[in-house]
Amino acid sequence: MMALDSGHSPLFQTSLEIPAFFVSYRWWEDEATTVFWAFDIQEISRVIRFGLFRDENFPRTSLRARNTDTIDAFLIALSVPHEYQLLDSLSHMQRVEEILRRSSIPPFEAIPWSWFPQSQASDAREIATAIETESHFHFRQIDFEEFVRAALGYNALFVDWFLQQHTALYLILLNHLQAHPEDVPLYTEVEKHLRSRSPFAHRALLHSLMAVKPGGSRDIPRPNATGFQFIAGPIQDLFKDQPGRLSDMLKMLSVLAVRFRRQYAHAAAMDWKPPFDTSLAFLEDCLTYSSPMDLALNMKGLDEHQFAEITRQALVTDDAAVRQLFVNWQTLNISVWECCCALPDLIPYLQDCVQHLLATRNYHSLMAMISGLRNYAISTMRTDVGNSNALILEALIPPEIISLMNPAENYSAYRQHYKKYPGVPFLIPHIRDFKQNGDTGLEPVCKFLQAE
Structure with missing residues (x-):
């Protein structure tokens, strides 16, 4: 990180905010x-992205060093x-650069820190919220891939800049x-x-207070953990627990990058303490x-x-075991x-x-996976080239399954199908039927449970 003017030293340094990481063999x-001498461009692309x-x-x-035909094939695979x-007009070197890009x-x-104290501000909570919002904004600018690099000891410019902006604060x-x-x-x-908010913003304020009233800050608690422990620690554990097989590791990291964006970049507020879930x-x-059959x-x-x-x-009582089934269902939905x-x-x-899943009558996981696929189709919908007023959703689910899982009339089609072909139930319509119509709503499920 660059030195600061007027003799100031950086308050934060990446090497001190990331837990120490040592492995005998990288x-x-x-x-x-x-990977770079193989022919899987998707795998090569992931290696480039994580660096x-x-x-x-x-x-x-x-x-x-690869031949022209191979580079052409790689670039075509990354294009539409x-x-x-x-792309035909590009030279070999230009095509390589395009693949890299x-x-x-x-x-x-380089987005600079843009919150500044207001002379008329008097509400401590509002000031803390404004500082937290700015800190969270700068955290959002860091790609997950950069955190992976920083966690493993590589240069991570985005992380360095984030810390420099908190020195600026x-x-x-x-x-x-x-x-x-x-x-x-x-x-x-x-x-x-700020004690329960951004540890970086909190430490910046803490040190500024200590500098202006060194004798009056003894009662202020001092943080003792590295700032990025919550994200870097779980990443480091992945590489310690699963040595070998880079292909699988990069796929795992790619999925975690999606989770990271959903949890931190798209969140209105951020919890800086719980470890990032890498399960x-x-x-x-x-x-x-x-x-797929074995799965x-x-x-x-x-x-x-x-x-x-x-x-x-x-x-009937919606006890803990039933609630856990719904938690697991939602986890599978999001995982898909x-x-x-x-x-x-x-x-x-x-x-x-x-x-x-349909053939084996596992309606519980079936519906969770369908929901995940449908959510993906919605999140990737595009405008029809021929009609700007129309949106196109990718058809990822066979029509016969779509009709079976139609939610109309409390999943009437599914409930009729279930009576003929019982299996592991999709609980929501059965429980709703019970609440609306009494014990008859649970009869099909109870028969399955008794058979178990």
Whole structure:
């Protein structure tokens, strides 16, 4: 990080905000070299995006060494048909650069800190909220890929800039408090409100207060954890717990990048303390079972085991076991959406799995996966080229399954189908039927539970 004017040292340094990470063998760097000599452009693209190598020119030199036909095929795979004619005019070197551009995260943009103290401000909570909002904004500018690089000890310009802007906040606050010592009590209250918010903003304010009243800050608690422990720690654990197989690791990281954006970039407020959830049970199952049928059978076994704990009384009282089923259902729904967003090539596999779930009468997981696929289709809808007033959703679900899972009249089509072909139930319509019509609504499910 660059030195500051007027003799100031950076208050934050990336090496001190990331937990120490040591491994005897950085296996992913060797595997990245192998990937660049293979022919899977999607895998190559993921290696470029995450940049898990020390030589930043490594992808460029590797691709330039490939023959023209291979580079042409790679670029075509990353393009859409209407671009082909334009790409034909590019030289070999230009095509390599285009592959690098399309595979990389957006370029760094230096957005400076823009919150400043207001002379008339008097509400400590409002000031803390404004500082937190600015800190969260700057956090949003950091791509997950940059956090992966920082966690593993590589250069991460986005992370460096984020920390530099919080050093800027420290200097802004210090200058203000030196010029307006009467505001020290106000910002002492602000510090209390920031304790549960951005640890970086809190530390910037804490140090500015300590600088202007060194003898009066003994009662202020000092943070003792690295600021990025909550995100870097779980990433580091992934590389410690799952050595080898870079291809699978990059797929996992790609899905986690989608989760990261949903949890932090798209959130109105941010919780800086809980560790980032890197559990990927569904994706790991997809990577483990090469056959969609095997995955569907595994899912059915797990679901039957969970439903074995459910009784009629549990359904009536909505006890903890039933609520956990709904939590698991929602987790699967979101997991499918995450996988589709991060790994579109996985969609045909998931579609086949849906067919097998229907064939094995596992309506619980079937509906969760359908919901995830439908949400992905909605999130990727596009405008019809021939009609700007029409939107096109990708047809990811077979019509016969769509009709079966139509929510009209409390999933009437599904409930009729279930009476003829019972299996692991999709609980929502059955419980709703019970609430509306009494015990008859649960009879089909109870028969399944008794059979279990």
